[in-house]
Amino acid sequence: MLVNHLFGACLPTFGNCADRYCLSGYGGGGKDMNEMLDLAKTVKGLDGLELVGNWHVNDSNIREVARMFDDRGLKISMLVPDLWTQAKWGKGSIAAPDAKTRRAGIDEIKKVMDWAAALDCKHIDVWPGQDGYDYCFQADYIEAWKWLTDSMDECSKHNDKVRILVEYKPREPRTHCFVDHVGTVLLLLKDLDKVGVLLDIGHSIQGSENVANAAALLSSYGKLDYMHLNDNHGDWDEDMMVGSVHIIAYLELVYWLKRINYQGWLTLDIFPYREDGVAAATQCKEWMEAMYRCVDRVGMDNFAQVIRNADACEATALVRKALNL
Amino acid sequence: MLVNHLFGACLPTFGNCADRYCLSGYGGGGKDMNEMLDLAKTVKGLDGLELVGNWHVNDSNIREVARMFDDRGLKISMLVPDLWTQAKWGKGSIAAPDAKTRRAGIDEIKKVMDWAAALDCKHIDVWPGQDGYDYCFQADYIEAWKWLTDSMDECSKHNDKVRILVEYKPREPRTHCFVDHVGTVLLLLKDLDKVGVLLDIGHSIQGSENVANAAALLSSYGKLDYMHLNDNHGDWDEDMMVGSVHIIAYLELVYWLKRINYQGWLTLDIFPYREDGVAAATQCKEWMEAMYRCVDRVGMDNFAQVIRNADACEATALVRKALNL
């Protein structure tokens, strides 16, 4: 149903989600990788999973992990260098004020690129979530932007078999992240042909963006490479299921994905704190398929015509028709 | 279709909406009351309209306006005392720091109650939008709360034929309004049996409330008397059409309206700045009817069962079924 798209999930969907209050997790802990993969495999139509350095993979287990995937017919859709799960990254990674930390961040990225190449995984996801600041007078914005630029430049030259994607987010874990907006990430990467963007829908919503607009803008610059699916109420990265709140924004996004001929992964990045992970992933898939059916029900031309007219009344009538209401 | 409900609109829907930049309005100005009513009459299923003091009605034209309604078979669903369209209310009305202004606000309310009684209009809408503050050290919160309480108490005793409803809103036109939240309005009115609440959905969303929760809480206290319909993106009272953003929240609201047997008006309070007013009102009506059909498609018992289970996966599956997706 999801023509052109592979459907994936981040591995913790099938683990035990914790927040800062309930650090031992809401889900009952203790699942190992094999158990999580077995659960993932029960989600109908799931093609692959993302793995995060330090949490899931490390120098010594990466080959073994690959075999676990192969055995189950699952792909590794993405490797994510760990730049945010350890105290050593607390004040930043590739744009940290400390030069040794920046070097460690760059080295971590390069190492994961090489892992990815060896595993035939085409992308790695650089999320500089710790690169930012919490308080005023805590960052040198001009230096930090140079460090970001230089780090990305160096990493982009490291291994031609793997494309680096940068994931932007307005805030959390820092109160202000440097790469905070679709405009900012494109400014950073505009002249770096080898680096693309991972668009996390919830991060876009958290930043008051309209995600279809963000996707279209990224595609204008040839940089819409990968999507993270989730939803939230608009204020925070709540990592809720697809279909929770922003149905119409999703519908418009799907129209644009079809229009720009996006062929990348659609990968869940949800935190089903109080939900069963398999059920939550399944619901997200159902919602995405419903959204594709809705776009097909109306047809690309009808959407294009309404967009051309820029008339909100026609637009909302078409939305209702698409939703079969 | 909207069983148990009369469907209304605020009169400016059919006028010319202005904002602070385009003060002459986006719609081409100059429609008089008769023209606006003629337009309103073309909205299929519209039962009545709200009128605002000073803007639409005054001491000398109220009877004539009533006749305009009668001639067209339209009801006056609500009279709204003008406590917010003139410079004299700029620093407050019934909770203004100036005693004469408070007296003028109370007198305005009483006068409009008497108009309403004479016209057989059951409710007036007291929106203390100017009662609040913009800056720190600009209001005496303890005094203001007493003034609000005393003013409402006095007004509530004025005319038994008319029920006063208070409309809450977190902000705008002040950066902070005193009656800012469903909890606050209930606190204010808990012991005033004769005064109810007007729930404006957009105000609730602007305040990060879940509107179904607000409606249910109001009904627990016997104070859900009237609804204003509109939508926004969550940050501001954008007065957009029903069906713009928060479809699922609306679906849940309609479920609760049925469950608590709400029988009041469903009245549009939209600002179709760049839209045709008749088309916009018609689209809102279509959306509301669709929402009622969605609830009926699933049935009250199925929703009740899912709510009892408190399982988000079941809930989102039911939403998809209700939406016919």
Add this chain to the structure above:
Amino acid sequence: MLVNHLFGACLPTFGNCADRYCLSGYGGGGKDMNEMLDLAKTVKGLDGLELVGNWHVNDSNIREVARMFDDRGLKISMLVPDLWTQAKWGKGSIAAPDAKTRRAGIDEIKKVMDWAAALDCKHIDVWPGQDGYDYCFQADYIEAWKWLTDSMDECSKHNDKVRILVEYKPREPRTHCFVDHVGTVLLLLKDLDKVGVLLDIGHSIQGSENVANAAALLSSYGKLDYMHLNDNHGDWDEDMMVGSVHIIAYLELVYWLKRINYQGWLTLDIFPYREDGVAAATQCKEWMEAMYRCVDRVGMDNFAQVIRNADACEATALVRKALNL
């Protein structure tokens, strides 16, 4: 300096703060209670600490913990029943849909009341943070409100030596918490004389309240019993240091605390993820003392006069004078 006030902190200030990404904490883990208390003791002017059930105290160690405090001349300013750090509370505590869970929540509160009485601690803090919902159709709002009311009613009768305080918060860990606003908590508790309110400044800011207004309103109902100090940028409960963002709101708050003769604790509830806890607590204390000096610099009468005039230009000029600028 902080006349009339005891100054406290939550114990984790001196531990190792974690978020959902860096679950092992940014601070280097492994401090035991004695070490944390030793650190706390080095904060000049610190009078006491809050303890949370399950995290810090339990049935078997509560007496021993009390001795640790006595030995250092520290008070236990507050005991907090654990209604939010374990998976068993994931779908709610005293307003959970499951009756056994509600019973367990009530029992937990009563148990902690008895601990408090035995330790001569006057207050316990009931924060129903897990009582809420994340998705639409996941909660029965009318039932939940009854459960909340009934639970508080029952608990309020349990032990006259201890006053229960309820702490409100708009969201997190749920996307919507039931007791979400100053108006809501007052509505809940208006007729329960024996229960008061804990006002967490950051929660109030997160909910777009002006905290001085919230404090004044609580005092009108005799329910401003205890304060949690912290700050954030307005969107989320970032638990930053006092003095980070909202200096003027703090200044106005301090004016109102003096005016209503607040005599309770001023207790830090900060999460110094990347900061030294002792340094962070010390900075907060310095800021609070500065704020009191600022109010004294101008004098209560001058503030009162400016407030009476409701003139923003006078107000901002007075703020500048108070701040010594």
Add this chain to the structure above:
Amino acid sequence: MLVNHLFGACLPTFGNCADRYCLSGYGGGGKDMNEMLDLAKTVKGLDGLELVGNWHVNDSNIREVARMFDDRGLKISMLVPDLWTQAKWGKGSIAAPDAKTRRAGIDEIKKVMDWAAALDCKHIDVWPGQDGYDYCFQADYIEAWKWLTDSMDECSKHNDKVRILVEYKPREPRTHCFVDHVGTVLLLLKDLDKVGVLLDIGHSIQGSENVANAAALLSSYGKLDYMHLNDNHGDWDEDMMVGSVHIIAYLELVYWLKRINYQGWLTLDIFPYREDGVAAATQCKEWMEAMYRCVDRVGMDNFAQVIRNADACEATALVRKALNL
């Protein structure tokens, strides 16, 4: 005191501010240009004013207006083409879906550039506030971005004596504006050397940016040309006085303006709805001077050292010292 800076204001500061409810304005209407300029002249240290096409200037009065300025020793700090005060721009100006409207927008800009050149005014402010959308499926994001780019490209070549500045804003009057963020405006203009940026502090705050970060990033690209001063509570462009809320953010901004050697105008863009305009402008000036004194009190080197250390506790201690607390 404001070394290197000319201090200005937008003309409506001295007029009569209206919002969408009180369209006739809170201030008592009817002041003509001469009266507004006379009022402006009473603000100590005011060097000039901005004028907006259609509102204040037009083809027939521009020379006369210039003389009014000359007579009073005031400068025209900026001319602003009217792309947002008339219904004809309701669906966009230079990125409108209608080609004739785009042409009209471009022509308006060019005309105002020529006015500016004739009047020796160095900048014009292009604020594409109506270029955006309100609803999903109402804009072709890819086309719109091309139209924006092409329009700016064409305008940039029109008159070498005048530098075009683009002002960004996340929302209002549209619910989504295309040029919504500091990253977006830099992406748009990165390769257009002749076009710079007007940074409106309130717009930056409304978009959850830290304004010092925005200013520093703009200066990295040689595009921090002009500043609009105002403040708000974080959710909306409330156009409040300087010093209302974000004092520390302003302090950090002033540090960065000195560090990057900003020499442009500091111009108020406030809406003193309920305040006396002269008093409000005077208060803003006092606040800005106080902020410069605060930075000087500590000295650039001490700030630089603290920033290098990236330690929030040191940073907040230095802020307190700067503020003389």
